[in-house]
Amino acid sequence: MSTNQLKHTDHYLVEDLFTAEQKMIRETMGEWVNKSVKPIIEDYCEKSEFPIHLVKELGELGGFGPFIPEKYGGAGLDYISYGIIMQELERGDSGIRSMASVQSSLVMYPINSFGSEVQKMKYLPKLATGEIIGCFGLTEPDYGSDPGGMITRIKDTGDYYLLNGAKMWITNSSIADIAIVWAKDANDEVKGMIVEKGSEGFSAPETHGKWSLRASVTGELVFDNVKVPKENILPNISGLKGPLKCLSSARYGIAWGAIGAAIDCYEAAVKYSLERKQFGKPIGAFQLQQKKLADALTEITKAQLLVLRLGQLCDEGKVTAAQISMAKRNNVEIALTIARETRQILGAMGITNDYPMMRHMMNLESVITYEGTHDIHTLITGHEITGIPSFR
Ligand code: TGC
Ligand code: FAD
DSSP: OOSSTTOOOOTTOGGGGSOHHHHHHHHHHHHHIIIIIHHHHHHHHHTTOOOTTHHHHHHHTTOSOTTSOGGGTSOOOOHHHHHHHHHHHHHHOHHHHHHHHIIIIIIIHHHHHHOOHHHHHHHHHHHHHTSSOEEEEOOBTTBSSOGGGOOOEEEEOSSEEEEEEEEEEEETGGGOSEEEEEEEOTTSOEEEEEEETTOTTEEOOBOOOOSSSTTSOEEEEEEEEEEEEGGGBOTTOOSTHHHHHHHHHHHHHHHHHHHHHHHHHHHHHHHHHHHOEETTEEGGGSHHHHHHHHHHHHHHHHHHHHHHHHHHHHHTTOOOHHHHHHHHHHHHHHHHHHHHHHHHHTGGGGGSTTSSHHHHHHHHHHHTTSSSOHHHHHHHHHHHHHSOOOOO
């Protein structure tokens, strides 16, 4: 492991394959995470609060919608750069990465891809700076893995749409100024729309009692005869593929992000294993502990190579949803295993908030559930291999 704080685990020198700009992005984001996230994050997790003051800082750093064209306030960067940002943020905490994933992939992406020119000019620049926050409402109380069953509806009244229904488990819900909401119309077609905070009949209560993603806001979106102006419908998309395309962008970012959490756990464990002595030796001298570290480094390295190639496919416009599913499934699972195994290397100390493993482990239980559960990604991969969908 490098002694340089800004350089971290990269056994196969993957960073040598980055452009100068991508290296600079990793260093800048990494430095910010070390300075602004790591020192405060355990405290915010303990009090179960999202550190909202970080939003403006992250906006200034270009952390939101990096792949959005400059014309709309984005940085016009490639998808590998987006992945690098997600990795560095999740090295800090999955909750910070979640906030940024939602803002970038689930709010800015659909406005940019499916929105009107007026919608893009109105919302994207403010989302890019963090002046406004967005959320994404797809999951409902009775429809999680099967979003196509959604019962939230819009009804055309002539002048506007009336929106009724509820969404659940929504990241950023109560702090969001706008929500991208997916609902069915009279023809049972899924439509996307921008619902503004403060609309009559719209509330966003926060969900409490989470042991996971404690430094992230999660809540409901409730719509009781909410008037949605017709100009707020995303005009250029219809059907379930709309939200699923957004998920592909977010799942790609999560595949990179999970590596950040794994690296943070691995690096803390290597350091501890060389400092802590039992039976007259550093515990890192024992073969059982070395195996845990060797397994972790091997899985991190494989995951890094997987996302780098995935990023190239994204940037070449060749990526498939099934390729993204495979990386999300693999990288979150290995990160969760690494969090569990490295925690054991620390013995009792591993359960405290002096070290990051327990927090990452608890966070990763959400990450392995949202954006398609581990099981759903297994089935997506099975569908890809056999051509037979086995979801229903
Ligand atoms: P199915 O018939 O397979 O697909 C409907 C249409 O969508 C297309 N499609 C996709 N397009 C782009 N990207 C993808 N990933 C796509 N998956 C499918 C598909 O080709 C089809 O197009 P068309 O033209 O034929 O209409 O749909 P299905 O109803 O059988 O469902 C399939 C299934 C189960 C894979 C899918 O619904 C699914 O992925 N379920 C998981 C649900 C999920 O991931 N929810 C996430 C909610 S958001 C969230 O968790 C945010 S967390 C944020 C954070 O804090 O970071
Ligand atoms: P269910 O779909 O009820 O699944 C329960 C279990 O059954 C799982 O183990 C699942 O794998 C399994 N299962 C389901 N179907 C099948 C099948 N066909 N075959 C085999 N097994 C199956 N959603 C949003 O829309 N926006 C957000 O911002 C958002 N943020 C979230 C933040 C957090 C912290 C969490 C925890 C969730 C968030 N979600 C969000 C919701 C998330 O996407 C859903 O929780 C997820 O899609 C799973 O849905 P469910 O919880 O209803 O589980």
